[in-house]
Amino acid sequence: MIAQLTLNERTSALGLLILVALTGALMAVIGGDDPFAAHGVIIILFCAVIAAFVISGFDAPEPRIDRQDSYYDDPTKVGIGLSMAWAVFGMFMGVWVAAQLAWPDLAFDGAWSSFGRIRPTHTTGVIFGFGGNALIATSFHVVQRTSRVRLAGQISPWFVLLGYNLFCLLAVTGYFMGVTQSKEYAEPEWYADLWLVVVWVTYFVVFLRTLARRREPHIYVANWYFMAFIVVVAILHIVNNLAVPISFTQSKSYTIWPGVQDAMVQWWYGHNAVAFFLTAGFLGMLYYYLPKRAERPIFSYRLSILSFWGITFFYMWAGSHHLHYTALPHWVQNLGMTFSVMLLVPSWASAGNALLTLNGAWDKVRDDATLRFMMAAVVFYGLSTFEGSFMAIRPVNSLSHYTDWTVGHVHAGALGWVALITFGSLYTLVPALWKRPQMYSPALVEAHFWLAIAGTLIYVFAMWNSGIIQGLMWRTYTEEGSLAYSFVDTLVAMYPYYIARTVGGALFLLGAIIGSYNIWMTAKRPFMPAATDDVPQALSPAHARVPAE
Amino acid sequence: MIVDHDTVVHFAKSWGLFYLIGFFAVVCVYTFWPSNRQRFRDAKSKILERDDKPCR
Amino acid sequence: MREFFHRKIERTAIGFVLAIIAAASVGGIVEIAPLFTIQETVEHAPNMRLYTPLELAGRNIYVREGCYACHSQMVRTLRDEVERYGQYSLAVESKYDHPMLWGSKRTGPDLARIGGKYSDYWHVAHLHNPREVTPESNMPAYRFLSRTPLETATLQSDLNAMRSIGVPYTQEMIDHAVKDAEAQATPDSENAANLLKRYGEKTQVSAFDGVTTQLTEMDALVAYLQVLGRLVELPAKQAASQPSERAP
Ligand code: HEM
Numbered sequence: 056m057i058a059q060l061t062l063n064e065r066t067s068a069l070g071l072l073i074l075v076a077l078t079g080a081l082m083a084v085i086g087g088d089d090p091f092a093a094h095g096v097i098i099i100l101f102c103a104v105i106a107a108f109v110i111s112g113f114d115a116p117e118p119r120i121d122r123q124d125s126y127y128d129d130p131t132k133v134g135i136g137l138s139m140a141w142a143v144f145g146m147f148m149g150v151w152v153a154a155q156l157a158w159p160d161l162a163f164d165g166a167w168s169s170f171g172r173i174r175p176t177h178t179t180g181v182i183f184g185f186g187g188n189a190l191i192a193t194s195f196h197v198v199q200r201t202s203r204v205r206l207a208g209q210i211s212p213w214f215v216l217l218g219y220n221l222f223c224l225l226a227v228t229g230y231f232m233g234v235t236q237s238k239e240y241a242e243p244e245w246y247a248d249l250w251l252v253v254v255w256v257t258y259f260v261v262f263l264r265t266l267a268r269r270r271e272p273h274i275y276v277a278n279w280y281f282m283a284f285i286v287v288v289a290i291l292h293i294v295n296n297l298a299v300p301i302s303f304t305q306s307k308s309y310t311i312w313p314g315v316q317d318a319m320v321q322w323w324y325g326h327n328a329v330a331f332f333l334t335a336g337f338l339g340m341l342y343y344y345l346p347k348r349a350e351r352p353i354f355s356y357r358l359s360i361l362s363f364w365g366i367t368f369f370y371m372w373a374g375s376h377h378l379h380y381t382a383l384p385h386w387v388q389n390l391g392m393t394f395s396v397m398l399l400v401p402s403w404a405s406a407g408n409a410l411l412t413l414n415g416a417w418d419k420v421r422d423d424a425t426l427r428f429m430m431a432a433v434v435f436y437g438l439s440t441f442e443g444s445f446m447a448i449r450p451v452n453s454l455s456h457y458t459d460w461t462v463g464h465v466h467a468g469a470l471g472w473v474a475l476i477t478f479g480s481l482y483t484l485v486p487a488l489w490k491r492p493q494m495y496s497p498a499l500v501e502a503h504f505w506l507a508i509a510g511t512l513i514y515v516f517a518m519w520n521s522g523i524i525q526g527l528m529w530r531t532y533t534e535e536g537s538l539a540y541s542f543v544d545t546l547v548a549m550y551p552y553y554i555a556r557t558v559g560g561a562l563f564l565l566g567a568i569i570g571s572y573n574i575w576m577t578a579k580r581p582f583m584p585a586a587t588d589d590v591p592q593a594l595s596p597a598h599a600r601v602p603a604e
Numbered sequence: 605m606i607v608d609h610d611t612v613v614h615f616a617k618s619w620g621l622f623y624l625i626g627f628f629a630v631v632c633v634y635t636f637w638p639s640n641r642q643r644f645r646d647a648k649s650k651i652l653e654r655d656d657k658p659c660r
Numbered sequence: 661m662r663e664f665f666h667r668k669i670e671r672t673a674i675g676f677v678l679a680i681i682a683a684a685s686v687g688g689i690v691e692i693a694p695l696f697t698i699q700e701t702v703e704h705a706p707n708m709r710l711y712t713p714l715e716l717a718g719r720n721i722y723v724r725e726g727c728y729a730c731h732s733q734m735v736r737t738l739r740d741e742v743e744r745y746g747q748y749s750l751a752v753e754s755k756y757d758h759p760m761l762w763g764s765k766r767t768g769p770d771l772a773r774i775g776g777k778y779s780d781y782w783h784v785a786h787l788h789n790p791r792e793v794t795p796e797s798n799m800p801a802y803r804f805l806s807r808t809p810l811e812t813a814t815l816q817s818d819l820n821a822m823r824s825i826g827v828p829y830t831q832e833m834i835d836h837a838v839k840d841a842e843a844q845a846t847p848d849s850e851n852a853a854n855l856l857k858r859y860g861e862k863t864q865v866s867a868f869d870g871v872t873t874q875l876t877e878m879d880a881l882v883a884y885l886q887v888l889g890r891l892v893e894l895p896a897k898q899a900a901s902q903p904s905e906r907a908p
């Protein structure tokens with residue numbers, strides 16, 4: 056990996072690491088006994104590990120003169136590994152969180168291990184750790200293939216990937232120490248947020264420069280989604296995290312948004328994090344890896360364009376459906392509801408487009424678990440967007456809000472859509488990247504598929520039941536017109552479902568562990584020269600088209 | 605004119621709607637513009653070609 | 661012409677980025693911008709008081725421990741919620757909240773109106789071990805709070821930061837932040853009288869965790885819980901404006 060870098064680049068990588076480590080050292084010194092200082096130490100350690108790696112390869116021979124003749128896949132490979140590692144961590148935390156709701160003593164009386172602190176480690180671990188790394192890895196892969204040009208920059212892709220992981224690390228270790236802004240999905244404090252801005256701008260630049268150099272006249276639609284994901288997440292992140300730290304030597308800050316405005320900004324952010332992080336980016340994966348694996352072009356390219364702009368436009372209006380019947384002005388609530396219902400159209404257009412792509416290849420879906428992963432993901436995508444539009448209707452939301460129904464919806468989307476499409480894409484990508492004819496064990500892919508499906512179904516059904524039961528119990532009246540159930544009555548009714556959810560989650564986690572093992576073995580297996588794929592060859596006529604620009 | 609809450613809300617709602625319609629129209633024109641047909645067709649099948657290295 | 665325009669947009673990737681921004685930013689602007697004029701429409705609450713330093717510290721502990729992951733602080737305008745928790749929440753009540761803690765999940769009950777519902781003693785016992793008070797509870801135990809002394813050194817910077825984003829703390833309040841925090845947990849002390857002068861007669865002064873010798877995190881958290889829903893003088897209990905649609 057280091058051998059891909061020139062000596063100069065190796066030196067500047069080290070320089071960069073030293074710079075970041077020095078910042079860490081400064082934080083450690085001025086932070087006193089604040090968690091700020093602990094984070095300084097973590098930054099130093101993080102840099103040290105990478106520096107050790109760079110130094111160990113420092114004497115490797117320099118790369119061939121012209122690296123432009125090959126794609127740059129090292130960051131993608133490492134990104135896949137990191138993604139799976141975060142998946143196992145984040146889902147383990149999810150199972151632990153789920154278990155604590157059923158058996159509260161599993162916090163073992165610790166402060167760091169109590170529910171409120173480890174719940175965000177789960178959400179950050181899976182969304183940003185697992186999902187984010189998968190997005191970075193696949194977007195780097197897709198943009199090169201569809202633009203037919205090498206990734207822009209040598210160190211900057213590494214900076215994006217590793218810098219992003221440093222952000223995730225600061226976030227998760229912060230929660231254990233109680234460092235949080237309390238904003239859901241934007242919990243990390245100001246310095247981590249600033250760092251993410253730097254990383255994200257670099258990501259944007261790498262992506263944009265690669266696109267600008269492309270050898271194709273048209274930007275393939277998958278890149279549109281990745282681009283929307285990068286651009287919009289940047290806007291959301293900056294606006295929602297505007298905050299005033301109490302001092303520059305402490306982690307605590309106060310958001311500049313007060314009360315109602317904060318609620319609107321937070322859910323504008325929260326909903327669009329769903330839209331552009333958990334949906335747009337993964338649709339990008341879908342539009343590349345699904346046709347690739349099915350060996351069929353996407354059913355309708357035009358439909359994909361229409362749904363792209365539909366999603367980009369409509370999602371932004373929908374955030375206020377998280378605030379129905381609250382102190383937010385009425386008209387904003389109604390606006391959010393309207394757009395949420397309209398959102399169903401582009402969402403189902405995407406889902407339909409994907410399913411119609413598979414139409415005529417159902418035999419492949421039957422035989423190939425990888426393709427089945429993607430098909431199931433599309434079905435769950437259709438399901439959770441329908442459910443979401445339904446829950447956004449005010450009267451429905453009056454029942455579902457605050458209950459486990461929301462959690463059921465979240466995981467129908469998160470497990471069923473986000474995780475399944477990721478696994479499907481990785482199983483397509485991994486053999487291609489490491490130049491293997493197939494995954495190490497197709498049987499294990501099959502096993503993973505069924506574990507994931509079983510886990511998702513158990514989880515989602517349990518939460519639908521508990522959510523609807525609790526919502527109904529809260530509003531049930533006796534004959535005399537008083538509330539029939541105390542809060543604790545409704546809590547007691549939840550326990551069986553909390554246990555079921557833990558079991559479902561454990562199955563899903565088991566699947567992820569198997570998947571990680573399978574990917575690891577595929578990468579590690581001794582090299583088997585298969586076809587002539589890996590040797591540079593003369594340009595095929597198909598490739599020698601007129602360059603764009 | 606006094607810019608109070610209602611004015612802002614009114615402005616946001618009406619122009620938001622016009623914007624929506626206009627945007628939709630532009631996207632449709634782009635999508636269905638006849639001369640774009642060929643490039644879309646190329647785009648969707650080209651990703652299936654084998655690609656082991658960048659094109660130069 | 662049209663065609664040329666689109667080609668151009670697409671070819672220059674940056675034009676494409678601008679199109680994304682144009683598409684995506686309107687929704688947020690339309691919904692958020694008018695909220696800056698909301699002060700005109702929000703209920704007026706001339707007698708609303710500020711969080712005392714101790715309550716603010718308690719609020720920060722509430723944030724730190726993630727209580728908001730299980731507890732909402734937003735009674736919706738639905739009949740059953742008003743009957744269960746009390747008057748529905750008004751926008752003005754979170755005017756000084758940075759951040760708001762409305763929450764999105766009720767694993768435990770809403771806390772917007774918890775202030776004054778239970779004694780300090782009850783809260784301390786409950787936080788120590790919820791299952792001793794409510795055997796069926798799945799709320800975590802927070803014993804360590806009474807063992808941990810409250811960090812008061814940062815209180816001035818806390819108030820200062822709040823003031824810089826528009827919460828009307830006076831210089832006097834900032835200067836006396838630490839004393840005020842201690843005073844609030846030490847009934848009948850000399851400073852307690854000053855605290856009441858600064859924050860209003862209704863401010864609750866009490867030995868929250870039952871021990872006056874040391875200021876702990878438990879003191880702060882209980883002080884915060886006891887002020888929830890009581891910063892503003894609310895009109896007499898109101899029925900929900902929209903009755904719960906499906907309540908029989
Ligand atoms: C092993 C599988 C998983 C288990 C057992 C699990 C469990 C949980 C639990 C117990 C909660 C807290 C619910 C509550 O407060 O009542 C939760 C929340 C959440 N999880 Fe998971 N989870 C899993 C996988 C995932 C994945 C893969 C994602 C995303 C890609 C995800 C995203 C979320 C989100 C966004 C929330 C917050 C929901 C909300 O605030 O309404 N989870 N999860």
Ligand code: HEM
Pocket residue numbers: 239325329333334373376377378395396398399402436439440441442443444445446447448452455456457461464465467468469472473764
């Ligand atoms: C058309 C598309 C969708 C619509 C209209 C929609 C709508 C909704 C609604 C109404 C809620 C409940 C808000 C509340 O009562 O608190 C919600 C929550 C949520 N949805 Fe969706 N949803 C959609 C798609 C998705 C997808 C595909 C995911 C993918 C993972 C997702 C993830 C979430 C999350 C994480 C939450 C929980 C937020 C929280 O309370 O912490 N949604 N959504």
